[in-house]
Amino acid sequence: AEWLTKAFHAAETLDPDNSVTKVVSFKRLPTTTKDAAGGAGPKAIITVEYAKPDDGLHTELFVKMPWAVEGTKEMGGDIVWRMETSAKGDIEFQECAIYRFLGPIFPFKTPRYYFADICRPNTNYILITECVKFGRKGQESSEPYECLPLAEKYLDFQLEPRLRHEMYYALVRAQARLAAWDQLGFFDPVPGEFRGAYMTAPPLGTFQWPTQMAEKARESRKRGSKRMAEILTxxxxxxAKKCYHPDLTGKAFLSALAECVEEAGAFQEDIRMYFSMFPGYIGLQHPNLNADNAYFWRNADGELDCGLIDWGGASPQNCLSVLTGSITGAEGEVLAAHDALLLKCFKEEYLRECGIDMDLHEMERQWHLTLVLYLLYLAMHVEQDIRRLVKPEEWKSITSLMDARCMSHWTVRCYSHMIRLALRYLHIRWVQGGKKKLHIHDTFSEWKDFWVKQGLT
Incomplete structure (x- = not known):
């Protein structure tokens, strides 16, 4: 209690004449099993009492820290992901800064910040915020403005049918408002490094386009993308064939998948650079806005709205390029039915907020190109995470992605289900297109052919 008082006074989130008098409870959240509370590090909920209770002060607080470099996953240790998050960027500091400086001015709700600190020499950090009071698991009804139960990551099939698509419209509207307010300069008073400026792609006019790559370099990338296609298929x-629907493991579909990854993967750097050609499509974005990184409620009219959490990696990005961190969490059938409508929803909200009118056809093109990059990302994590944590011998006896051996590893759970969702969506569109090339492969081919004529090599 004394330490919390000192911390909150330092952060100026607690009045000088007030104090934390008691830590009533401390609850560590699971780091493994189906109930794991995310993959960014160990987390806890603490309940406190104040000397002077105030409606503006939260008694339930959420605590987030990095993975330890030693010890079991159950005890908060994961050296691989500690290096991934703490040594390859500055997303932990940046998340803390976003809660502190941008949270109060965002155009939607986000948990109140109480304290954060980071040690630069060893990258240890702590973040303390308001604890979101999600509805109870299994709760079938809620009052207006009462938080619904947490939507578990990539497990939308557990939700009531209408929520499986309504959530993503709420998320898309929030992302559109976020980008629009950034375009309007509302966040400019906050230093760029706090807003992830260092992660932003080079601005238009600072790079060559079309890109011109030496033949040997392009051939090297083709070999790399061929390997990625082999890993994924x-x-x-x-x-893991027993874990995926027979539709997704058929030879013809996997061949179409491999052809897409192999050809388009050789141009992934060019695709990323292409996104920078559209400055009006770039704004501050949440890069990991899956449904579990939001909290939802219905207003008095039954309309769904949301607040956002977990801000690591947020930065000005092409708005279409981050959709694979969000709407791809939907079930494949849902995404196939709603992807065009979700793009239209983003376009309309963005126009309403900042006056920039995106071209819907171009949005769809960039969405498809983003999915090409997403397949490469999934293949990379098959090698980096899935095969590292669950060995091929174990997979021989695993017949469901809900098997504890998958679900107990956060990253295995995530990436294996991400593959399931993406391939179901792609398969539906592949069947609709006559079982030829993937629809995103068609888009890529059209894009590539056009730019090759303009000088792309």
Whole structure:
């Protein structure tokens, strides 16, 4: 209690004449099993009492820290992901800064900040915020403005049917408002490094376009993308074949998938650079806005709205390029039915907030190109996470992605289900298109052919 008082006074989130008098409870959240509370590090909920209770002070607080470099996952240790999050960027400091400086001015709700600190020499940090009071698991009804139960990551099939698509419209509207307010300069008083400026792609006019790559370099990338195609299709069609629907493991579909990854993967750097050609499509974005990084409620009219959490990696980005961190969490059937409507929803909200009118056809093109990059990302994590944590021998006896051996590893759970969702969506569109090339492959081919004529090599 004494330490919390000192911390909150330092952060000026607690009045000088007030104090934390008691820590009533401390609850560590699971780091493994189906109930794991995310993959960014160990977390806890603490309940406190204040000397002077105030409606503006929260008694339930959420605490977030990095993975330890030693010890079991159950005890908060994961050296691989500690290096991934703490040594390859500055997302932890940046998340703390966003809660502190941008949270109060965002155009939607986000948990109140109480304290954060980071040690630069060893990258240890702590973040304390208001604890969101989600509804009870299994709760079937709620009052207006009462938080619904947490939507578990990539498990939308557990939710009531209408929520499986309504959530993503709420998320898309929030992202559109966020980008629009950034375009209007509302966040400019906050230093750029706090807003992830260092993660932003080079601005238009500072790079060559079309890109011109030496033949040897392009051939090297083709070999790399061919390997990624092999990794992804081998995992789905062989290693974990029992865990995926037969539609997704058929030879013809996997061949179409491999052809897309192999050809388009050789141009992933060019695709990323292409996104920078559209400054009106770039604004501050939440890069990991899956449904579990939001909290939802219905207003008095039954309309769904949301607040956002977990801000690591937020930065000015092309708005279409981050959709694979959000709407791809939907079930494949849902995404196939709603992807065009979700793009239209973003376009309308963005126009309403900042006056920039995106071209819907161009939005769809960039969405498809983003999905090409997403497949490469999934293949990379098959190798980096899935095969590292669950060995091929184990997969022989695993018949469901809900098996504890998958679900107990946060990253295995995430990436294996991400593959399931993405491939279901792609398969639906592949069937609708006559079982030829993937629809995103068609988009890529059209894009590539056009720019090759303009000098892309």
């Amino acid at each position: 081998d995992f789905v069609g062989d290693t």
